[in-house]
Amino acid sequence: MNFLKKVLVAFAWLTVVFAALFSYVSLAQATELQDKQAELTSVPKSAAGEYLKPRSLASIPEGEFGDKVRLGYKLFVDTQQLKDKQVGNELNCSNCHMNAGQQANASPLWAAYFAYPAYRKKNDKVNSYEERLQGCFTYSMNGIAPGKGSPELVALSAYSYWLGMSGLMDKYQVAGAVPELSDEELVKGGKRADFPVPEVIKQALTVEQRAKLPGKGFPSIDKPKLAYSPERGKVVYGAHCQTCHGDNGQGVEMKGVDSLPPLWGENSFNWGAGMHRVNTAAYFIYENMPFAKGFQLSNQEAWDVAAYINYHQRPQDPRFKGDVQGLKDKYHKHQGYYGEEVSGSVLGSEKSKEN
Amino acid sequence: MPASAQLCAGCHGLQGQGIDPVGPRLAGLSAEYIQQQIKLFQTGQRQNPTMGPMAMTVQGEAIEQVSKYFSSQDVADVSTHVRGEKVSYDDPTERLVYQGDWERIIPACVTCHGPSGIGGGQFPRLAGQQANYLKAQLLAWQTGSRKGDIDGIMGDIAAKLTASEIDALSQYFSTLE
Numbered sequence: 153m154n155f156l157k158k159v160l161v162a163f164a165w166l167t168v169v170f171a172a173l174f175s176y177v178s179l180a181q182a183t184e185l186q187d188k189q190a191e192l193t194s195v196p197k198s199a200a201g202e203y204l205k206p207r208s209l210a211s212i213p214e215g216e217f218g219d220k221v222r223l224g225y226k227l228f229v230d231t232q233q234l235k236d237k238q239v240g241n242e243l244n245c246s247n248c249h250m251n252a253g254q255q256a257n258a259s260p261l262w263a264a265y266f267a268y269p270a271y272r273k274k275n276d277k278v279n280s281y282e283e284r285l286q287g288c289f290t291y292s293m294n295g296i297a298p299g300k301g302s303p304e305l306v307a308l309s310a311y312s313y314w315l316g317m318s319g320l321m322d323k324y325q326v327a328g329a330v331p332e333l334s335d336e337e338l339v340k341g342g343k344r345a346d347f348p349v350p351e352v353i354k355q356a357l358t359v360e361q362r363a364k365l366p367g368k369g370f371p372s373i374d375k376p377k378l379a380y381s382p383e384r385g386k387v388v389y390g391a392h393c394q395t396c397h398g399d400n401g402q403g404v405e406m407k408g409v410d411s412l413p414p415l416w417g418e419n420s421f422n423w424g425a426g427m428h429r430v431n432t433a434a435y436f437i438y439e440n441m442p443f444a445k446g447f448q449l450s451n452q453e454a455w456d457v458a459a460y461i462n463y464h465q466r467p468q469d470p471r472f473k474g475d476v477q478g479l480k481d482k483y484h485k486h487q488g489y490y491g492e493e494v495s496g497s498v499l500g501s502e503k504s505k506e507n
Numbered sequence: 508m509p510a511s512a513q514l515c516a517g518c519h520g521l522q523g524q525g526i527d528p529v530g531p532r533l534a535g536l537s538a539e540y541i542q543q544q545i546k547l548f549q550t551g552q553r554q555n556p557t558m559g560p561m562a563m564t565v566q567g568e569a570i571e572q573v574s575k576y577f578s579s580q581d582v583a584d585v586s587t588h589v590r591g592e593k594v595s596y597d598d599p600t601e602r603l604v605y606q607g608d609w610e611r612i613i614p615a616c617v618t619c620h621g622p623s624g625i626g627g628g629q630f631p632r633l634a635g636q637q638a639n640y641l642k643a644q645l646l647a648w649q650t651g652s653r654k655g656d657i658d659g660i661m662g663d664i665a666a667k668l669t670a671s672e673i674d675a676l677s678q679y680f681s682t683l684e
Contacts, residue, residue, distance in 0.1 A: 208595070209594050209595045210595035210597075212594065212595075222594045225591070225594050226591040226592075226594065227591075228591075229590045229591040230589055230590055230591030230592075233591075246590075250609070250614075251607070251609040251614075252606070254609065255609060391657075392657060392658055395628070395629045395657045396619065396657075398628075404621075404627055404628045404630070405627070406621030406622060406625050406626065406627035406628075406630075407587055407621060407622060407625045407627075409587065409589055409621060409622045411617075411618070411619070411621045411622070411627070412618075412619065412628075442657065442658040442660055443614065443618070443619070443660065444612055444613070444614040444660060444663070444664065445612075445658055445659070445660055445663060448658050
């Protein structure tokens with residue numbers, strides 16, 4: 153990147169930061185939980201050969217930095233070790249982020265890491281990577297997010313960074329170990345002009361390109377021909393999903409270990425999680441379900457079953473202040489069922505889970 | 508023991524402990540799994556020269572009785588090893604069990620079969636099952652003489668396994684304690 157370009161990128165970046173800093177936020181708003189589970193932007197699907205391939209976990213280096221990366225992996229595949237603390241349901245990160253967050257088109261960590269910090273119009277704020285992770289704990293895990301700079305957020309950031317950077321280094325033939333970063337750098341995320349990246353990679357990809365790596369998020373699918381229908385979805389669920397996820401969406405527990413994830417009810421993600429949106433769930437399902445198969449369902453079936461899954465009670469939205477309709481108007485103007493009445497009870501009228 | 512289970516005990520043992528190589532262990536399998544398998548034998552989705560006719564002898568309420576009886580029998584406890592206890596595995600068999608091989612879209616066995624392959628619901632326990640039975644089943648999935656999995660998920664996974672992986676996995680699970 154030439155000097156002028158560098159200056160321009162730095163200037164653009166500063167503008168964003170200052171815009172965020174100087175945006176007027178009332179005290180009441182500042183203490184509110186921010187909506188950190190904005191709709192994921194998906195990038196078009198591309199040929200499999202283009203996806204980053206992280207290095208083998210066996211090559212994570214010995215030492216303090218490597219230990220953080222390893223802890224990130226462990227927390228990611230066994231998030232239940234944080235149960236009743238930072239986690240308030242029976243999910244593990246790897247339930248939705250397949251292959252321990254390494255699977256393209258299943259919101260891989262190696263792509264997510266380079267997409268933050270991200271400016272969000274919705275809360276007029278720049279979200280760092282650790283803030284996005286906090287959102288995962290608050291909403292997807294229905295828990296109490298670990299604090300900024302906490303060992304958990306550092307570890308998950310380190311794991312994400314290591315996957316992404318090792319994949320990039322291999323792709324652009326940069327030899328050697330993944331450069332070690334301080335905790336402070338790790339938790340910010342990689343979408344910044346000042347993020348340390350080997351020169352070869354810097355030349356090959358702009359910051360913006362890095363933020364949109366092929367395989368990021370869940371690839372979007374076409375709108376369904378017929379309006380999605382929970383009633384039709386129920387039939388799809390019975391035929392394809394029930395064996396693993398239970399006749400009442402409760403998942404399967406084996407010897408006290410939450411093996412197969414609950415999809416609704418008190419032990420699943422709450423009303424603030426991205427997956428409660430019918431479209432997000434449909435994208436995920438079409439691509440990744442049935443487990444390890446994907447693409448078994450038609451476009452219509454994926455939408456219908458996504459609607460069925462999200463047409464049930466689940467833990468309350470953490471932003472709830474006693475007024476379902478008010479929250480619905482503020483945060484739920486999208487494809488979902490929060491605040492809708494289903495067989496006599498209003499979805500979202502369940503109490504918040506105390507944990 | 509319900510009368511309807513007496514015939515089963517001839518090959519599977521009085522407590523469903525299994526008699527190698529005639530009949531696999533039933534103790535430790537869930538009642539709903541055993542029920543489902545009896546039905547699959549009856550409909551020919553699972554094909555086995557012995558079990559085909561044998562399954563036909565169990566009808567009506569007896570299906571549930573037999574399933575409940577064998578699933579409630581004692582079985583050795585297995586120390587559970589959960590995903591995430593280790594980050595990398597030197598042994599390729601263990602790696603398949605706990606991490607899978609996603610390059611080939613083979614998920615970790617423990618994702619569905621539970622920690623240490625303990626099983627539950629429609630997923631059979633693998634831990635402590637006879638090695639030659641496990642091997643025969645993986646091969647049956649491959650050839651299509653065993654079906655009845657939802658969306659062909661298990662058949663699909665088995666089809667991707669090499670002969671030596673099948674040997675190693677069968678051995679691994681049979682010796683888990």
